[in-house]
Amino acid sequence: MIITVAKSDEEVKRALEPYRNIVVVGCGTCATICRTGGEDQVKEMVEKLMGWGKNVLASMVVESPCDVRIDRRDLRRIEDEVKRADAILVMSCGVGVQAVGEASGKKVLAALDTIFLGEVEHIGRFLERCRECGMCVLNETEGLCPIVLCAKGLMNGPCEDMINGKCGVVGDEADCVWVKVWERMKSEGREEDFLRVNPPLDRSVKVGAAKVVW
Amino acid sequence: MKLMDVLGKGFTLIGQVDSARTVDMGAILNAVKSMGNVSAVIVSEPRGMLGVANTVVVSGLVKKETGKEVICQLTCRDRNRAALLSDVLAAKMLGIDSFLVTDGGHPKISDTPQAMAVFDLDSAQLVQMLRHLSEKGETLAGHSIVGKLNIYVGTMAFPVASPIEVEVKRLERMVGLGLNFMVTYPTFNIEALNRFQSETKRLGVPVIVGVRMLQDVRDARRLNEDPRVTVPPELIDSLEKAEKLRGEEKANARLEANISFFEGFIESIKGKGFAGCSIYAPGIEQAVSQLASRLQA
Numbered sequence: 001m002i003i004t005v006a007k008s009d010e011e012v013k014r015a016l017e018p019y020r021n022i023v024v025v026g027c028g029t030c031a032t033i034c035r036t037g038g039e040d041q042v043k044e045m046v047e048k049l050m051g052w053g054k055n056v057l058a059s060m061v062v063e064s065p066c067d068v069r070i071d072r073r074d075l076r077r078i079e080d081e082v083k084r085a086d087a088i089l090v091m092s093c094g095v096g097v098q099a100v101g102e103a104s105g106k107k108v109l110a111a112l113d114t115i116f117l118g119e120v121e122h123i124g125r126f127l128e129r130c131r132e133c134g135m136c137v138l139n140e141t142e143g144l145c146p147i148v149l150c151a152k153g154l155m156n157g158p159c160e161d162m163i164n165g166k167c168g169v170v171g172d173e174a175d176c177v178w179v180k181v182w183e184r185m186k187s188e189g190r191e192e193d194f195l196r197v198n199p200p201l202d203r204s205v206k207v208g209a210a211k212v213v214w
Numbered sequence: 215m216k217l218m219d220v221l222g223k224g225f226t227l228i229g230q231v232d233s234a235r236t237v238d239m240g241a242i243l244n245a246v247k248s249m250g251n252v253s254a255v256i257v258s259e260p261r262g263m264l265g266v267a268n269t270v271v272v273s274g275l276v277k278k279e280t281g282k283e284v285i286c287q288l289t290c291r292d293r294n295r296a297a298l299l300s301d302v303l304a305a306k307m308l309g310i311d312s313f314l315v316t317d318g319g320h321p322k323i324s325d326t327p328q329a330m331a332v333f334d335l336d337s338a339q340l341v342q343m344l345r346h347l348s349e350k351g352e353t354l355a356g357h358s359i360v361g362k363l364n365i366y367v368g369t370m371a372f373p374v375a376s377p378i379e380v381e382v383k384r385l386e387r388m389v390g391l392g393l394n395f396m397v398t399y400p401t402f403n404i405e406a407l408n409r410f411q412s413e414t415k416r417l418g419v420p421v422i423v424g425v426r427m428l429q430d431v432r433d434a435r436r437l438n439e440d441p442r443v444t445v446p447p448e449l450i451d452s453l454e455k456a457e458k459l460r461g462e463e464k465a466n467a468r469l470e471a472n473i474s475f476f477e478g479f480i481e482s483i484k485g486k487g488f489a490g491c492s493i494y495a496p497g498i499e500q501a502v503s504q505l506a507s508r509l510q511a
């Protein structure tokens with residue numbers, strides 16, 4: 001799940017300043033779960049925009065705005081409004097914003113901040129779990145991501161800031177992930193696995209916008 | 215004498231000095247000189263302070279000006295693998311071939327929390343890189359180096375870490391990579407040190423015990439805020455007594471508090487299998503040389 005939070009009203013207002021005729025697009029997938037871009041939030045946004053003197057031509061929740069094909073399909077239903085719009089305010093992650101821009105050829109604005117790839121424990125409690133390093137090491141680290149869960153992103157911890165099994169960098173009682181890795185190995189009698197040295201990450205994997213084509 | 219020769223020969227005393235946010239090498243040199251006849255000096259980075267004079271350059275100058283064997287601390291915090299390599303090559307040109315490798319504290323808990331945390335390599339990978347350079351004359355990427363490097367690599371060990379078993383396992387991993395020595399994070403806990411020694415003896419790597427002298431009672435209280443450190447009450451007491459004195463008497467009483475405490479401390483760890491002791495006495499380096507002569511007597 002891509003976790004988003006709403007930008008402040010002031011920031012959205014400032015971004016919309018030069019534009020009057022607006023279309024609002026929400027997201028039926030992640031941003032609906034995050035309650036940042038679902039039906040209710042889109043409705044609230046429309047009211048807010050009208051309060052700011054904007055002319056809202058149309059609003060809709062696109063099933064998954066990150067998919068350009070779905071954007072094209074869904075936006076067809078409000079084709080005229082999109083054509084007349086000065087800007088589309090997109091209530092989705094940054095991927096959705098850019099895909100809507102591509103599908104519509106229009107000026108797009110982001111209503112949300114995209115903060116991480118996370119797990120949903122329950123609505124209102126989202127936990128970061130992956131930073132898309134491109135060479136997943138979960139198979140070596142007992143299914144725990146050291147890049148996110150270790151404050152230093154160490155591939156071979158723990159470090160000098162571990163205090164009683166907790167991470168002294170993050171504080172807030174966060175566990176040191178390397179102690180967790182150790183505990184999992186130990187509980188299965190695989191203590192020797194902890195001696196394995198994980199190699200440095202290949203940073204070239206993350207240069208420029210990545211592409212997967214097949 | 216080279217560090218590894220020193221470490222093989224009974225209990226040795228080494229000193230430690232921090233680099234600083236300064237352009238005044240004189241103060242650092244004076245600190246080292248006042249340590250007297252220590253067998254080596256660790257040039258370290260002050261904890262929680264980002265952007266101090268490069269430890270490689272400071273190490274080179276200490277070596278040149280004092281002739282002492284120097285161990286240069288290298289952390290993974292600010293430099294990617296290329297910058298670490300260039301520092302190590304430059305260090306070698308300055309006659310430095312012993313390194314104390316640590317991950318380094320996170321900028322977030324430093325005086326410059328906005329800085330990017332690099333950690334391109336971690337301390338295990340840096341040990342691996344240094345061993346590789348030393349043994350094969352090659353970088354991790356397989357590029358060869360012109361000239362020969364004989365490098366000794368140590369790391370910081372944490373005898374009071376809890377859970378200790380994970381710390382011992384981490385060190386064992388480092389030893390498997392060719393670690394040459396360890397220096398313990400300063401502690402006053404002899405029991406923890408002895409336990410640590412018995413658990414790491416099988417690794418066969420010399421362990422240097424880190425001790426930290428205290429400038430005054432305020433310094434002691436500040437250090438006590440680290441949850442891993444407990445300054446013994448008797449040391450705090452004698453530092454407190456020194457506060458009642460004035461001028462030179464006060465300074466002498468503070469030194470004496472340290473020297474008599476650490477004399478007992480070091481006597482009780484001598485002969486227990488440790489390779490020596492590294493004394494960090496920021497601002498009171500003369501205590502190191504006084505302690506050394508007391509221990510010899």
Ligand code: SF4
Nearest residue numbers: 130131133136137145
């Ligand atoms: S190692 Fe972590 S950041 Fe990398 S892909 Fe796996 S979960 Fe994501």
Ligand code: SF4
Nearest residue numbers: 150157158159167176
């Ligand atoms: S304490 Fe553990 S989680 Fe925190 S930075 Fe160090 S190794 Fe990483």
